[in-house]
Amino acid sequence: MGRRPLCQRRAFCEGQHPAFSTRDRGLVANVSGTGISLVKTGSVGELVLNRPLTHNAISRAMWRKIPALLGEAQSDPNLRSLIVHGGEAAAFSAGANIAELSAMADDPAAAQAFFHDMSIALETLVAFPKPVIARIKGPCIGAGMALAMACDIRIAAKDARFGVTPAKLGLVYPLADTRRLVALIGPARAKDLIFSARLIGADEALRLGLIEHIVGKAELAAFTRNYVHKLGERSAHTQNAMKTMINTLCDHDPVLALQSRDVFVESFSGKDFHEGFAAFAQKRNPDFS
Secondary structure (H helix, E strand, O other), rough: OOOHHHOOOOOHHOOOOOOOOOOOOOEEOOOOOOEEEEEEEOOOEEEEEEOOOHHOOEEEEHHHHHHHHHHHHEEEEEEEEEEEEEEOOOOOOOOOEEHHHOOOOOOOOHHHHHHHHHHHHHHHHHOOOOOOEEOEEEEEEEHHHHHHHOOEEEEEEEOOOEEOHHHOOOOOOOHHHHHHHHHHHHHHHHHHHHHHHHOEEEEHHHHOOOOEEEOOHHHHHHHHHHHHHOEEEEEEEHHHHHHHHHHHHHOOOOOHHHHHHHHHHHHHOOOHHHHHHHHHOOOOOOOOO
């Protein structure tokens, strides 16, 4: 009898780990629906994650939908800026989808397809020609961090928590996301967050340079909207041209990015990945020794 996929075990899909919750691991349970939409109000667009029951897990279907939504936003000549946020959920995004990640165990083709869709979505967001603002409350972990870092500016509520957590599961963070993290906070601090997989609060995130503004949770939406309205009073030509210039300065080597994909895919067949998920299913700390 073959080994059952990890996601078929009820304890894995729904159980809470004694050391940290599913949100702290950058993982949440699976639900149906794409859970992401574009809302346009005047000159402001909003890319809204809407999976509150899963703390805005980012599924492959959501990654695949993002480029089309951004294309729709870009085609609107009246739109001056874009806000990315978690809607009514308590989290910006608690991370990736448990069922999808577990299904990639020992399946390089599935892992490669997931990597492709996620990468295309994030690179499309980075290349969006107008200012993109991440409005963050609650957990912003793993894939949620990747989404936030692909934005131009990050505004966070005081209750926000941030983490890059692949070391809790024996996985590898993609090169492009790691590059953006290093660009924001520097190599040593990036290593600290990745090696330890620790979560940090908004105050520390501001001090490190991971976010640009911190406000009270009740003021977050109004502060962000006021911020983008002020951007709308400035030269769109300057903003768009300078965004392209700065992104060019921070650009990465596509060959290295391709090599990173291979490392990302291979990690799903590694013993650390199996131990990390087994520990999660059994509600214990992983043993990577």
